[in-house]
Amino acid sequence: MEFKDYYETVGVTRDATPEDIKRAYRKLARKFHPDVSQEKNAEARFKEVSEAYEVLSDPDKRAAYDQLGANYQAGQDFRPPPEWAGSHASSSRSRGFREGQFSAQGADHSEFFESLFRGMGGSRHGGHSQDMFDMHGQDQHAKIQISIEDSYNGATRTLQLRTPQESSDGRVQMQDRSIEFVIPKGIRAGQHIRLAGQGAPGVGQGSPGDLYLDVAFLPHQLYRTEGHDVYMDLPVAPWEAALGAEVEAPTPTGRVEVKIPAGSATGRKLRLKGRGLPGKTPGDFYYVLQLTLPPADTDAAKNAYQGMATAFKTFNPRAQLEGQP
Template identity: 50%
Template sequence: MDFKDYYQIMGLAPDASLAEIKRTYKKLARKYHPDVSKEPDAEVRFKEVGEAYAVLKDPEKRAAYDKYGKNWESGQSSPPPDWDSGFEYRGGQTGGQSGGQNQEDYSDFFESMFGDRFGQEFGSNQSGQQRRPNNNRGEDSHAKVTIELEDAYNGAARSITLQSPEVDQQGRVVNKQRTLKIKIPKGVKQGQKIRLSGQGSPGFNGGKAGDLYLELAFNSHAIYRVVQHDVYLDLPITPWEAALGATVKVPTPAGSVDLKIAPGTKTGQKLRLKSRGIPAKTPGDLYVVTQIVLPAADTDEAKALYKKMHDELDFNPRKALGV
């Protein structure tokens, strides 16, 4: 899946105003409309222009697209998992008519960026259900923020900076920033949402402000992987620990523990430390995945030991293959 340069598709500069975008879209839509155009690639170009317009005319989609585009690297097949972290949005609707085309005509690139993040109706609640307008109540806002795995074990207080797009007097999108202090509850999991009451959009004519929903994601960790409330760790062990058995120290986000390695343990074997995962109401588990690591044969003594094993052990790991 290739990155799509929507500005290039429409022949626009990255700082084009909203008025310029609308004028250009009308011109290109007339030029490439399949019912009237004589261009050989009219239908394809019409769809590309419609998709580009659906993004560039919307301040939130455009700001998100610009943020990703600045960090895009050739060869990427999809946006990085946390590319949209810290970006505040108020929902949106990608279905129906937008820029003259249906949602199912949008490219995989569009869907990978906007299909989930911007697929909600304005004013949706935490479960995604449509909420009826409540007099002058402000809209709810949404944002994704990243936290450390240790925050889920211990709870934490954090300052986060969110940016949201606005259209200035010249019709150009600018990002406005705000900083909030939040509390991370102990036991949160990937994708969980927390609600900050009254931190959404301001109400109208004295109406109540909307709420802000923060979707939590974990920063990549040097040694742990997280699945729901479970945590995974690849544990290097020596050949003699695997063959003879041993008790080894194992790190966990809550502190190190002693783990018994059974004789004959193989690479890829999964050992469970019950309730050592994220400490939710029902705690997760920590799974240790064994990885046998061979010592380097970088000295005469090490080479001699390997030669002795070769000579004295009747061992053929390919025996089951018939060779």
């Protein structure tokens, strides 16, 4: 089912006043009324405009529509949350309304409209519903980036959000708010932090939804992650790789002594068990060896390389390529 942008249909912005909506509707109703209009598809357009106005002119329906549709654009695939149909339909019927009683124009509604407001009471007086209905607020998502160190140590952070909030007159306006939250130890990229009750506010007496913070790691100068495991490229000199050595190297929890086995090559992984991201089963930390050559920028350095060439004159670094096309 496609999402219908009622604001776009009427030709107003999401923060339009009731007067703006009424004025825009009247203009379009005169233009597309099937009794007088010469426009192509006038009857269909008149139904679309009337349906949009029925929702946007009613503070309760408009608030519910704004809650469900804040993250959608016209034409996108849309399904209302599972709790929607049960919560508002039972609430409205308990007040004595019948299904279909709420139609202002008496015309057939779209599948989109019916999926949102089927069973909702809507006896209207002066453009307002006489009864409210209750609906649980929509869950919301926000993306956050944290450092790898935050996952190792845990942290408390503050998030600045700009979210839609309903005012007393039923208008939806964007407001800034700050939310303090805890980053748990061991959280991985792709997981989320749930902040209960921090999502979109409910309609009527409905409870607010939850806010889910989708976690990604900030790019790090040294470290990268794969699941719970952490990797770091460790530069080594040719003689350290060939002869073996003990070197000092960093980890997110402090520096350690690393033993380079003799005969190591670029790409070899040295594992520190349990030193990856913390958790019930902690990840591992890996050093990935990267052979680093000193520059031949002095006569002494050039002579040293010449000596190596003489000492290893039978060594062919491209032997594995022989015979290849």
